[in-house]
Amino acid sequence: MRVLYHLPLSPPCRKVRLALAEKRIPFELRTERVWERRDEFLALNPAATVPVLQEESGLVIADSYAICEYLDEAYPDMPLLGRTHAERAEVRRLIAWFDGKFGAEVTRNLFYEKQMKRVLGRGHPDAGALRAGYANLRPHLEYLGWLAETRSWLAGQNLTLADLAAAAHLASLDYIGDVDWTVSEAAKDWYARVKSRPSFRPILADRVSGEPPPPHYADPDF
Amino acid sequence: MRVLYHLPLSPPCRKVRLALAEKRIPFELRTERVWERRDEFLALNPAATVPVLQEESGLVIADSYAICEYLDEAYPDMPLLGRTHAERAEVRRLIAWFDGKFGAEVTRNLFYEKQMKRVLGRGHPDAGALRAGYANLRPHLEYLGWLAETRSWLAGQNLTLADLAAAAHLASLDYIGDVDWTVSEAAKDWYARVKSRPSFRPILADRVSGEPPPPHYADPDF
Numbered sequence: 001m002r003v004l005y006h007l008p009l010s011p012p013c014r015k016v017r018l019a020l021a022e023k024r025i026p027f028e029l030r031t032e033r034v035w036e037r038r039d040e041f042l043a044l045n046p047a048a049t050v051p052v053l054q055e056e057s058g059l060v061i062a063d064s065y066a067i068c069e070y071l072d073e074a075y076p077d078m079p080l081l082g083r084t085h086a087e088r089a090e091v092r093r094l095i096a097w098f099d100g101k102f103g104a105e106v107t108r109n110l111f112y113e114k115q116m117k118r119v120l121g122r123g124h125p126d127a128g129a130l131r132a133g134y135a136n137l138r139p140h141l142e143y144l145g146w147l148a149e150t151r152s153w154l155a156g157q158n159l160t161l162a163d164l165a166a167a168a169h170l171a172s173l174d175y176i177g178d179v180d181w182t183v184s185e186a187a188k189d190w191y192a193r194v195k196s197r198p199s200f201r202p203i204l205a206d207r208v209s210g211e212p213p214p215p216h217y218a219d220p221d222f
Numbered sequence: 223m224r225v226l227y228h229l230p231l232s233p234p235c236r237k238v239r240l241a242l243a244e245k246r247i248p249f250e251l252r253t254e255r256v257w258e259r260r261d262e263f264l265a266l267n268p269a270a271t272v273p274v275l276q277e278e279s280g281l282v283i284a285d286s287y288a289i290c291e292y293l294d295e296a297y298p299d300m301p302l303l304g305r306t307h308a309e310r311a312e313v314r315r316l317i318a319w320f321d322g323k324f325g326a327e328v329t330r331n332l333f334y335e336k337q338m339k340r341v342l343g344r345g346h347p348d349a350g351a352l353r354a355g356y357a358n359l360r361p362h363l364e365y366l367g368w369l370a371e372t373r374s375w376l377a378g379q380n381l382t383l384a385d386l387a388a389a390a391h392l393a394s395l396d397y398i399g400d401v402d403w404t405v406s407e408a409a410k411d412w413y414a415r416v417k418s419r420p421s422f423r424p425i426l427a428d429r430v431s432g433e434p435p436p437p438h439y440a441d442p443d444f
Contacts, residue, residue: 047318060311065314065317066314073310089292093267096288
C-alpha cells in the first residue's frame with residue numbers, strides 16, 4: 001500500500017492528503033515524529049521533513065511541492081494544477097502565496113509558535129510573533145475573500161491545489177482557534193465549500209491528544 | 223521582448239536567469255526595487271516579489287517555482303526537471319532543499335542579514351543569525367559535496383534545476399565572501415563546473431554599486 005508519512009496538523013501534509021483524496025488515490029497514513037530523526041526515515045528524506053510519499057513501486061517523493069507536481073503528472077485524471085499555461089501559472093502563484101508568503105507571515109507566527117514549539121519543547125510563544133501573525137492574517141483573509149468573490153475557486157473556474165494549499169493552512173489555524181472568520185464573509189463561504197467536500201472529512205477528524213479543537217472546527221456550517 | 227523582473231543578487235531570480243540561459247531563451251532583465259511597491263508591478267504580482275516573467279504574449283508568471291515549472295512545460299527542448307518520475311522527484315526534492323532548507327538555514331541568516339537589511343535600511347546584521355548561518359553552511363556544503371561525488375550532477379546524470387538552484391544560492395553567498403570552499407573539495411569542483419558554463423557569465427558579471435565582490439568571485443579557477 002502507498003504510504004504518506006505525515007504530521008496530523010501540518011499544512012503541507014494536509015495539502016497532500018487533500019490532493020490524494022480529491023484524486024481518489026488510496027493511501028495509508030503514518031505519523032512521523034520528525035524530531036526523533038529516525039534512521040529509516042532519514043534514509044527516505046535526509047531533510048527530515050514531512051510529507052514524504054512512498055509508492056508501492058518503492059518510489060519515494062519528499063517535499064509537498066515535489067509530491068503535488070508528481071501526483072498531477074502520474075495521476076492526471078482529476079487535474080489539480082490547471083490545464084493551460086496561464087491557469088497553471090495562476091495555480092502555482094497561489095500555491096507559492098499560501099505555502100510561502102502566508103506560511104511565513106501567518107502560519108509560522110501563530111501555528112508554529114503556539115503548537116509546534118510546545119510539541120518540540122522549545123518554550124512559550126513569542127508575543128511579538130503572535131501579534132505579527134494576527135495582524136498579517138487579516139489582509140490575507142481579505143485577499144482570499146477577494147479571490148473567492150471574483151472567481152468560482154481561488155485560481156479560477158475549478159478547484160485546484162491553490163484551494164487545497166490555502167485550506168490546509170487555514171484548517172490548521174482554525175484548529176487552534178486563530179481564524180476570525182468575521183473578517184471576510186466571502187472567505188468564510190469559500191472555506192465552508194471546501195470544508196464540505198468528502199476529501200476534507202479526514203482533516204476535520206484530526207485530533208491532537210490533550211488539545212481539542214474549538215467546537216466549530218469540524219462543523220461545515222460554522 | 224520577454225521581460226524578467228528581478229534583483230541582481232537574489233537567488234530565486236538567478237535560478238530563473240540560469241534556466242532561461244540554459245534553454246537559450248532570450249530575455250530582457252529589468253531590476254525591480256520591490257520595496258518601492260510600484261503600482262504597475264503590484265498589478266503583475268500582488269506578492270511584490272521577484273522574479274516575475276512576462277512573456278511577449280502578455281502571459282505573466284510570478285514566483286520562481288511557477289516560472290521554472292512553466293519554462294520546462296513551454297520550452298521542453300533542454301529539460302531541466304528530469305524525465306522519469308524518479309528523476310523529477312529527485313530534482314524537485316533538491317530544489318526544495320536549496321530554496322527551502324538551505325534558504326532558511328543559510329541564505330536567510332547570511333545574505334539577508336548582511337546584504338538585504340542594508341538595502342532595506344533595516345539595521346545591522348543580527349550576530350546570532352550570522353553565527354547560525356555560518357554553522358549551518360558547513361553541513362550543507364558537505365552534503366552538496368557528497369552528492370557531487372556520487373553523481374555527475376547534483377540530481378543525477380544531467381545538469382538540472384537542482385544544480386541551478388544550489389548554484390544560485392552559493393553564488394550570492396560567494397559575492398559577499400561567505401563561502402569557505404575549503405570545507406568540501408567536491409563541492410568546490412562542482413561549483414567550478416557550473417561557474418564555467420556560458421549561462422553563468424551574466425551572474426559573474428553582476429555588480430552591486432559600492433559593494434564589489436571578492437576577487438575570486440568571477441574567477442572559474444578560484
